[in-house]
Amino acid sequence: xxxxxxxxxxxxxxxxxxxxxxxxxxxxxxxxxxxxxxxxxxxxxxxxxxxxxxxxxxxxxxxxxxxxxxxxxxxxxxxxxxxxxxxxxxxxxxxxxxxxxxxxxxxxxxxxxxxxxxxxxxxxxxxxxxxxxxxxxxxxxxxxxxxxxxxxxxxxxxxxxxxxxxxxxxxxxxxxxxxxxxxxxxxxxxxxxxxxxxxxxxxxxxxxxxx
Amino acid sequence: xxxxxxxxxxxxxxxxxxxxxxxxxxxxxxxxxxxxxxxxxxxxxxxxxxxxxxxxxxxxxxxxxxxxxxxxxxxxxxxxxxxxxxxxxxxxxxxxxxxxxxxxxxxxxxxxxxxxxxxxxxxxxxxxxxxxxxxxxxxxxxxxxxxxxxxxxxxxxxxxxxxxxxxxxxxxxxxxxxxxxxxxxxxxxxxxxxxxxxxxxxxxxxxxxxxxxxxxxxxxxxxx
Numbered sequence: 001x002x003x004x005x006x007x008x009x010x011x012x013x014x015x016x017x018x019x020x021x022x023x024x025x026x027x028x029x030x031x032x033x034x035x036x037x038x039x040x041x042x043x044x045x046x047x048x049x050x051x052x053x054x055x056x057x058x059x060x061x062x063x064x065x066x067x068x069x070x071x072x073x074x075x076x077x078x079x080x081x082x083x084x085x086x087x088x089x090x091x092x093x094x095x096x097x098x099x100x101x102x103x104x105x106x107x108x109x110x111x112x113x114x115x116x117x118x119x120x121x122x123x124x125x126x127x128x129x130x131x132x133x134x135x136x137x138x139x140x141x142x143x144x145x146x147x148x149x150x151x152x153x154x155x156x157x158x159x160x161x162x163x164x165x166x167x168x169x170x171x172x173x174x175x176x177x178x179x180x181x182x183x184x185x186x187x188x189x190x191x192x193x194x195x196x197x198x199x200x201x202x203x204x205x206x207x208x209x210x211x
Numbered sequence: 212x213x214x215x216x217x218x219x220x221x222x223x224x225x226x227x228x229x230x231x232x233x234x235x236x237x238x239x240x241x242x243x244x245x246x247x248x249x250x251x252x253x254x255x256x257x258x259x260x261x262x263x264x265x266x267x268x269x270x271x272x273x274x275x276x277x278x279x280x281x282x283x284x285x286x287x288x289x290x291x292x293x294x295x296x297x298x299x300x301x302x303x304x305x306x307x308x309x310x311x312x313x314x315x316x317x318x319x320x321x322x323x324x325x326x327x328x329x330x331x332x333x334x335x336x337x338x339x340x341x342x343x344x345x346x347x348x349x350x351x352x353x354x355x356x357x358x359x360x361x362x363x364x365x366x367x368x369x370x371x372x373x374x375x376x377x378x379x380x381x382x383x384x385x386x387x388x389x390x391x392x393x394x395x396x397x398x399x400x401x402x403x404x405x406x407x408x409x410x411x412x413x414x415x416x417x418x419x420x421x422x423x424x425x426x427x428x429x430x431x432x433x434x435x
Contacts, residue, residue, distance in 0.1 A: 021338070021339050025343050028257075029343065032345075035249070035250075039246065086328070089321065089324075090322065090325065090339070093318040093322045096314060096315075096321070097253065097318045100311040100315045100318070103307060103310070104308050106307070110304070112303075112304065115301040115302065115304050115305055117239050117305060118304065118305055121238075121239045121242035121246065122242075122243070122246060124240075124243040149407075151407045151409075152409035152410050152413070155406070157345075188367070
């Protein structure tokens, strides 16, 4: 691998498969959001988040079906079975990841006493999940996530926003943040204090790095 | 994640229980490592596609084997810890999470298998992931860049915390995957990054030859 000679084919080479790529990426993003959410659901023992994952799982299934069907049609049209094969295999792998996330969410929804070890293990992980309330003096107030470049500044990706009783899952750069919102974010430990500062919120002891 | 660089790797994967000594590690430790592997392995699998890198694909396979072993260990440990129906019930939740982590690693293995397919359309793979939200890039660090001698942690927090260095390739020295935060960067290293477009840009600027202009001020300005 060489940093200088990254070869990326243009759309023409991909032909009729380029539209498909959009859905494949949507599937990839969905499956990754689901994994992030599932670890959050386990960490916070949140049935709300777990239910959302179950809903996203249906969405991922539908996307996979869409990708496979469109790919098959495209293969018939273009006789490019090789590209079709790769598209289908990728979609299947992404759907497998979505399934795994759903299976984790299922642990939260099951009616058994939660084992505290799960939360403890997740807290020790290299990638942390944290939740923070946006304070009244936060520079994030009434700004979109893209405007404040939250991910670029703190390295923390917001995976969900809780506003009162409702959640916004997988917010994008146009999502506007309000004071009182709770952000659930994942990222490196070093990003946590930066995120808290941006939210104008005090870092609680149990959010601090233990080591 | 120290013991994962086993030498012997072939396409035929060894069974998880072959050659596994029972290690007295806690369920908590095992599950933490499984979560870490489940996240790293997916990043590495997608970047293996983006860069068409056989070395990264090999690392994914190593991690897949590591994950199998961890899953086997956690089952053993959980069974030994279980003394009552109540114990067993609460441990099944843990095992289900562990199993899911392993399924994620299997999916990552399936993804990198595409790299070894003898299909001439394979070059389109990097294109597929080009427009994804979180991007991968490979950046060469100039020998007089201000990042030289910095640790991985410093390099990501000083440039912007928004890039995650998932691998470093040393000139003539192979790869360091998932580098420890204390690993020091050298000139001519190639860092494989995952993060936002902004983050990639900031890191790229820092990785260039050290310019006389004060970079600190430049960064401050971007904050607004």
